Amino acid sequence: MTEQASLSAADLGDVEWRKSSYSGGGESQCVEVADLSPNGSNKxxxxxxxxxxxxxLMLSASAYTTFINVAAAGEG
Structure with a gap:
């Protein structure tokens, strides 16, 4: 079994979160994203x-794009 680290939003410090344009219209389906590339990370x-x-959830930029495309296509 591999050990997985848990990362909370507070662990990221002062990053700019924004509501994802892929979130649903209601308040119950809001997803926020933060681009960490200004901090030197491609995440x-x-x-x-x-x-x-x-x-x-931490994703590489390419994994995030794949995640969005699969979710939009209803394949997940």
Whole structure:
């Protein structure tokens, strides 16, 4: 079994979160993203806006694009 580290939004420090344009229209389906490339990382952080201090999903920019394309196509 491999050990996985948990990362919370607070661990990222002062990053600019924005509501994803892929979020649903209602308040119950808000996803926020933060582009971490200005900090020298080629990562996109994703969090649930209802749990802003909760865990984040970290993806490379290319993995984020794949994630969005698969979700939009309804393949997931």
């Amino acid at each position: 996109i952080a994703v969090r649930d806006s209802k749990r802003p201090a909760g865990l984040v």
